[in-house]
Amino acid sequence: MLHLQLSINTCVKLVIFQGCDGSVLLDDTITLQGEKSATPNVDSLKGFEIIDSIKNKVESDCPGVVSCADILAIAARDSTVLVGGPDWEMYLGRKDSKTASYELANSNLPVPSEGILPIITKFLYQGLSVTDMVALSGSHTIGVARCQNYRARIYDQSTASESYLNDLRASCPAAGGDDDTVAPMDNVTPNLFDNSYYQILLRGEGLLNSDQEMYSSFLGVQTKQLVLQYAHDPLAFFHQFAQSMVAMGNITNAVDGGEVRRSCRFVNT
Numbered sequence: 001m002l003h004l005q006l007s008i009n010t011c012v013k014l015v016i017f018q019g020c021d022g023s024v025l026l027d028d029t030i031t032l033q034g035e036k037s038a039t040p041n042v043d044s045l046k047g048f049e050i051i052d053s054i055k056n057k058v059e060s061d062c063p064g065v066v067s068c069a070d071i072l073a074i075a076a077r078d079s080t081v082l083v084g085g086p087d088w089e090m091y092l093g094r095k096d097s098k099t100a101s102y103e104l105a106n107s108n109l110p111v112p113s114e115g116i117l118p119i120i121t122k123f124l125y126q127g128l129s130v131t132d133m134v135a136l137s138g139s140h141t142i143g144v145a146r147c148q149n150y151r152a153r154i155y156d157q158s159t160a161s162e163s164y165l166n167d168l169r170a171s172c173p174a175a176g177g178d179d180d181t182v183a184p185m186d187n188v189t190p191n192l193f194d195n196s197y198y199q200i201l202l203r204g205e206g207l208l209n210s211d212q213e214m215y216s217s218f219l220g221v222q223t224k225q226l227v228l229q230y231a232h233d234p235l236a237f238f239h240q241f242a243q244s245m246v247a248m249g250n251i252t253n254a255v256d257g258g259e260v261r262r263s264c265r266f267v268n269t
C-alpha cells in the first residue's frame with residue numbers, strides 16, 4: 001500500500017514536469033535545490049526510504065545497472081497489482097536525471113484547486129491526453145489527501161451529501177484544525193484499486209475539487225463521458241489505466257542524457 005502511494009504519486013509528480021527520470025528522488029544539496037520541498041510535494045510525498053532499500057538490494061547484486069527511475073516505475077506497477085489493480089508490460093532502461101527543478105515542480109504540477117482546463121493543459125503539455133488524465137486520476141481510488149487540500153471544497157464548493165460532509169468537517173474544521181489530518185479519496189474501498197472512485201464522482205462526493213470537476217464541470221464534456229464509462233465498466237478502466245501508465249512512464253528527460261545513480265538521493269560524483 002505504501003509502495004503504491006509513494007510510487008504512483010511520486011512518479012506522476014515526477015513525469016508531469018521533467019520526465020520519468022527520478023528527479024523527484026533527489027535530496028537538496030548545496031548545489032541543487034530538489035523537488036521534495038516544492039509546494040505540491042512538501043509534506044505529501046513520502047516513503048523514499050522504501051525506494052532506498054530496493055535500490056540498496058539491487059545495487060548489491062548488480063551494481064550500476066538498474067536506474068532509480070526504473071525502480072520507481074516497476075514499484076508503481078507492482079504495487080498497483082498488490083492492491084488489486086491491473087498489470088502491464090513496460091519498457092525498461094530509463095536513465096536517472098542529473099538535475100531536478102524546484103521551479104518546474106511548483107509551476108507544472110496540477111493542484112487540486114485548479115479548474116479542469118488548466119489541468120488538461122498540463123497533461124497535454126506532457127504529451128498525455130484527456131483520456132490519460134481521467135484514467136490516471138483513477139489512482140485516487142487508493143490513498144489519502146490532507147485537510148488543507150480539500151477544506152475549501154467541503155465548506156464552499158461541495159455537491160456531496162450532508163452526512164458525508166459532516167464527517168469530513170468534524171476532522172477538518174474550517175479554522176484552527178490540523179492541516180495535515182487525512183481522509184481517503186475513495187471513501188468506499190480506500191485500500192482497494194477498483195473503479196469506485198468514479199462511482200463516487202457520480203454521487204458528487206469526490207474529495208478533491210479537481211476530481212469532482214472531471215464529472216461536474218460544464219467544461220468537462222469529454223471527461224464526464226469517461227468518468228461515466230469507467231464507473232460502469234471496471235475492465236475498461238483497468239485497460240486504459242495500464243496503457244496510460246505506460247505512456248506516462250515513457251516520458252523521457254532529454255535534457256542531460258542521464259545516468260544510473262548509485263544512490264537515488266544524489267547524482268553520481
Ligand code: HEM
Pocket residue numbers: 004005006008009012043044045110111112119133136137139140142143144145146147149208210
Ligand atoms: C489530475 C491531476 C491531479 C491532481 C490535481 C492531484 C492531486 C492530488 C492531491 C492534492 C493529493 C493529496 C496530497 C496530500 O494531501 O498530501 C493526491 C494524492 C495522490 N495522488 Fe494525485 N493528483 C492528480 C493526478 C494524479 C495521478 C495522475 C496519479 C497517478 C497516476 C495520482 C496519484 C495519487 C496518489 C496515489 C495519491 C495518494 C497519496 C497518499 O496517499 O499519500 N494523482 N493527488
